[in-house]
Structure formats: C-alpha cells, structure tokens
Amino acid sequence: MWYDFVYKSKREADYWNPIFAEQRKVFCQPKTTKSITKLKLIDFDEVFRNDPNAQVVPCGCDETGTINDSSTELMKRILFQESDNNLNFIASCDCGNLKGNFALHTICPKCKTEVRTAFANEIRYLAWLEIPEFMPPLLHPEAYRVLGKWMGCVSRKKKVIDLLLDVDSELPEPYAGVLGQGPDYFYKNFDDIIRFCLSLNRGAKAKKNEYIEEFVKTYRHCIFMRHIPILNQSLHILTKSGTMTYNDDASTHILKTCIELGNAIYNYRHNPTSNKNYLEQHVWMTYQSYLEYVNAVTKGKLIGKTGFIRKCILAARMHFSARAVIVPIVGDHMADEVHLPWRMVVANHKLELINLMKRRKKLSNDEALYLYNKALVTYDETIHECIKILMAESPWKGIPLLLGRNPTLRHGAVQLFFAVHVKTDPNDDTIGLTPYSISAPNADFDGDQLYLLFIKEQALVPELMKLHPICTLLGGQGNGLDNAVKITSEQSIGMHRYLTEDDTIDVKKYKDLCEKNMKVS
Numbered sequence: 001m002w003y004d005f006v007y008k009s010k011r012e013a014d015y016w017n018p019i020f021a022e023q024r025k026v027f028c029q030p031k032t033t034k035s036i037t038k039l040k041l042i043d044f045d046e047v048f049r050n051d052p053n054a055q056v057v058p059c060g061c062d063e064t065g066t067i068n069d070s071s072t073e074l075m076k077r078i079l080f081q082e083s084d085n086n087l088n089f090i091a092s093c094d095c096g097n098l099k100g101n102f103a104l105h106t107i108c109p110k111c112k113t114e115v116r117t118a119f120a121n122e123i124r125y126l127a128w129l130e131i132p133e134f135m136p137p138l139l140h141p142e143a144y145r146v147l148g149k150w151m152g153c154v155s156r157k158k159k160v161i162d163l164l165l166d167v168d169s170e171l172p173e174p175y176a177g178v179l180g181q182g183p184d185y186f187y188k189n190f191d192d193i194i195r196f197c198l199s200l201n202r203g204a205k206a207k208k209n210e211y212i213e214e215f216v217k218t219y220r221h222c223i224f225m226r227h228i229p230i231l232n233q234s235l236h237i238l239t240k241s242g243t244m245t246y247n248d249d250a251s252t253h254i255l256k257t258c259i260e261l262g263n264a265i266y267n268y269r270h271n272p273t274s275n276k277n278y279l280e281q282h283v284w285m286t287y288q289s290y291l292e293y294v295n296a297v298t299k300g301k302l303i304g305k306t307g308f309i310r311k312c313i314l315a316a317r318m319h320f321s322a323r324a325v326i327v328p329i330v331g332d333h334m335a336d337e338v339h340l341p342w343r344m345v346v347a348n349h350k351l352e353l354i355n356l357m358k359r360r361k362k363l364s365n366d367e368a369l370y371l372y373n374k375a376l377v378t379y380d381e382t383i384h385e386c387i388k389i390l391m392a393e394s395p396w397k398g399i400p401l402l403l404g405r406n407p408t409l410r411h412g413a414v415q416l417f418f419a420v421h422v423k424t425d426p427n428d429d430t431i432g433l434t435p436y437s438i439s440a441p442n443a444d445f446d447g448d449q450l451y452l453l454f455i456k457e458q459a460l461v462p463e464l465m466k467l468h469p470i471c472t473l474l475g476g477q478g479n480g481l482d483n484a485v486k487i488t489s490e491q492s493i494g495m496h497r498y499l500t501e502d503d504t505i506d507v508k509k510y511k512d513l514c515e516k517n518m519k520v521s
Contacts, residue, residue, distance in 0.1 A: 043222035059262040129228040136187040137224040182280040253293035260286040320454040329432040339432030356386040400455040405441035412440025416467040
C-alpha cells in the first residue's frame with residue numbers, strides 16, 4: 001500500500017547559528033564528565049585574530065576632535081547596509097537548480113556544488129571595536145549576565161556588579177571599605193572580588209557557588225575581551241524616506257558605543273594627565289552602551305516576535321502542513337472526522353497521488369504530472385479517485401492529521417482527526433469540522449483559522465491517540481460535552497472498547513478500572 005514507505009528527513013536538524021546566539025549556546029556534556037558548567041563562552045579575541053577579513057571600526061578622532069570623511073565612509077560601509085539582499089533564508093546551490101531546506105547538504109547534479117544556506121554560513125562578524133591598551137578590557141557580556149545574576153541586587157534594584165563597575169556610585173555594606181570600584185579595579189582584582197562574593201553567599205545561596213567557581217575557572221582566559229564583535233552589516237539595514245535615513249534600535253546603541261569609545265580615546269590622547277576617574281567614567285559608559293546593544297540584538301533581532309529565531313526556526317512552516325478557516329459539517333458525521341478542501345489535499349499529497357497514477361492508472365511521468373498540476377487549479381476526476389483510494393486504504397478510518405489552534409497550552413488545543421472526505425469545489429478553501437470539538441481550542445465558526453499537520457508516519461498514530469477528540473470531550477476542564485450532556489456507563493464502556501479494542505470489559509470491570517484510576521491520580 002501507499003503507506004508502506006515512511007518519510008524520513010534527508011538531513012538532521014541544521015543548527016542555525018546567528019550572531020550572538022553562540023554566546024547562549026548550551027551544549028550537552030557527556031555523562032562521564034564531572035563538569036557542571038553548561039554555558040559556553042566564545043573567545044572573541046581569538047575569533048578576531050583568526051579572521052583575516054575582520055575590520056576595526058575607526059573610533060579615534062583627529063586633532064580637531066572629529067572623524068575625517070574617509071573614516072566616516074569606512075564606518076558606514078562596514079556597519080550598515082541599505083538592502084537585505086544577503087538575507088537569503090532559502091538553501092540553494094550555486095546555479096539555483098536545487099532549492100529548499102529539504103535539499104541541504106546534497107550535491108547539485110548540474111553545478112556539482114553543495115546546497116547550503118547563505119545566511120547561516122556566510123554572514124559572519126565583519127566589524128569589530130578594539131579597546132586600546134590604556135583602557136582596561138571589557139567584561140564578556142555573557143559573563144556580565146551570569147555574574148550579575150549571581151551577585152544579586154541591593155536597594156532600589158541596583159545590581160552589585162554595576163555598582164562595582166561604576167566609579168561614581170556608592171557601594172553599600174558589606175562591600176564598602178573592602179572592595180574598590182571602576183572597570184580598571186574590577187579587571188585587576190577580579191579574582192579577589194569573586195572570592196569575596198563567594199564568602200558572602202551562605203546557606204541556600206551557597207549552592208550556586210560551585211557553578212560560579214567552575215565557570216570562572218573554565219573561562220577565565222576569555223572573561224575579559226579587547227575586541228568587541230558587531231553584527232554583520234546586512235543585519236543593520238538603513239531605511240530611507242525622502243531625505244531622511246532611519247535605522248533600528250540596535251544600530252543606535254552601537255553608534256552610541258562607538259561615540260563613547262571615541263570620546264575616551266580623544267580625551268586620553270589630549271589630556272593624558274587628567275583625572276583617572278574621568279577615563280573610568282568613559283569606559284563604563286562605553287560598556288553600558290554595548291550592553292544595551294547586546295540586549296537590543298538578543299530581544300529584538302533574535303528572540304522577539306519578529307526575531308530570527310521565531311521567524312526562521314520556531315515558527316518556520318513544517319512540511320505537509322496547512323491552515324484554513326473552519327466551518328461546521330452539515331449532515332451525519334463522527335466527532336473525529338474532518339472534511340478538507342480540494343487544493344489542500346492535492347498540494348500535500350503530491351508524491352502519493354503521482355505514485356498511484358503511475359502504478360494503478362498506468363500513466364507516464366509526464367501524464368501524471370500534467371494531471372497533478374491541472375488538479376491544483378481545477379477539479380479532476382482521476383485525482384479524486386486517487387484521493388478516495390488514499391482514504392480507503394489508510395490503516396485508519398481516513399488520512400490522519402493533527403488539527404490545532406494557538407495557544408497550545410489549553411487542553412485539547414491540538415487534536416487528532418481523520419480526513420474522510422475531500423470537497424470537490426476548488427474555490428472552497430474551508431475545513432469542515434464537527435461543532436463538538438471547537439470548544440477545546442477556543443474556536444468558533446466566525447472566521448477562525450486552524451492549522452493542520454498531515455501524519456505521514458502511520459506508526460505515530462497510536463501514540464497520538466491521547467489527542468483524539470473523545471479524550472478531549474471526556475477530559476473535563478470546562479471543555480467538551482461533559483458539561484452539556486450526561487454520558488451513561490454503557491456509552492463510556494463503548495468508548496473504552498473503541499479506544500482500547502478490549503471487547504471483554506463489562507460494567508463491573510469498567511467501574512473497578514475507573515476507581516483504580518481515580519486512586520492512582
């Protein structure tokens with residue numbers, strides 16, 4: 001039968017690695033290791049040294065206190081871009097013959113090149129900020145996040161690590177009189193500061209000390225950095241409207257960082273004998289601006305609603321999926337049956353339909369492909385017969401699929417249904433659904449849309465029986481029929497026999513089973 005073959009991915013899930021996601025990369029340690037640190041820090045100084053294309057953003061000023069035109073053009077070229085042509089999320093070979101993520105890592109038969117994603121493989125760090133030698137290196141942003149959360153806060157929700165780095169702030173007890181302040185002091189006395197904070201954590205807080213000790217010991221060589229990475233210029237898009245030019249929040253913060261660093265360099269060169277605290281203030285303001293840039297990148301470009309992770313990874317469309325408006329089924333039907341639109345079934349069963357037309361209808365490749373392409377826009381009787389064969393020869397009552405609606409936190413938000421009928425009108429793109437199953441996903445028939453996923457691997461269907469509508473109807477939580485009608489014991493026994501295929505159960509056994517389950521729960 002057509003269900004004999006199982007779809008398997010041609011590749012394992014590709015680890016998409018955007019800028020700064022490496023900082024949050026969590027790797028699985030082998031079970032034999034004694035390591036308890038899960039966070040991995042990237043040595044940015046080493047990355048800079050090993051990259052021949054790395055360019056340093058010119059932040060220094062000339063004798064007049066301004067950046068010359070050549071430096072300005074260089075800064076604009078390596079920091080910004082006016083188009084997003086490089087943001088290609090579709091994997092492709094060099095000639096474009098093979099396209100799509102399903103073909104990743106395969107070799108094109110025409111150009112003999114590997115199918116790969118330009119966005120994940122070619123967009124790397126290009127622009128860097130270099131901290132001069134007369135300034136202390138800056139704390140790694142991930143180390144700042146970890147240590148800041150571990151050290152905690154004092155009054156008015158001020159972080160202890162911020163008070164240690166800001167020379168103008170006032171240290172509270174028990175830090176006052178014991179520890180100094182400023183980026184230079186923090187860098188030169190980092191180990192003593194960690195030991196002092198470890199001694200302060202007692203009781204429940206002491207449980208985190210072993211993690212911090214190993215974290216500092218493992219990544220002590222890269223906790224401070226002199227080379228700060230900046231996103232590739234294709235991720236800093238300039239938008240023009242008339243004579244005005246606009247950029248995003250992340251670009252604003254990195255420009256502010258460049259300005260603060262330029263001010264620090266200018267003041268040191270022209271006032272080398274000035275107060276040391278004045279230089280410390282510039283270093284702290286530079287670091288603050290960079291932390292704001294990292295937060296803007298993390299929350300806006302990565303994990304925000306419009307970020308790359310949600311757009312390209314978590315929210316990427318799955319194969320053999322669809323979405324359409326739901327309407328009630330008119331006529332007799334079962335609670336686990338759905339009626340699907342014509343084009344939805346045809347588009348998601350291309351392989352099966354062409355296979356049936358070649359093997360059962362004895363059509364050639366060109367004839368089968370012609371009928372399939374024709375069926376995408378109009379009704380075809382041959383295609384309809386093949387769809388009926390798919391439904392009839394399914395090991396279940398129809399084509400299995402998962403139907404759901406966000407948010408999926410509700411009980412019954414995703415349910416298992418079986419497609420037993422296809423609509424023959426190509427212009428009808430609605431999903432026919434029983435009215436009894438719409439309360440669980442909090443849907444109604446006023447234009448709500450539900451998404452579905454066709455289950456191609458039939459071995460998964462028994463495991464998905466927990467999502468069957470009958471489980472939702474009897475599952476409680478204010479959803480389904482249990483609040484509207486009273487289900488008799490005979491009906492419950494019939495449902496139990498249907499789900500478990502146990503014909504030997506009677507009323508007494510069923511009651512004993514229910515009481516046993518209640519005691520267990």
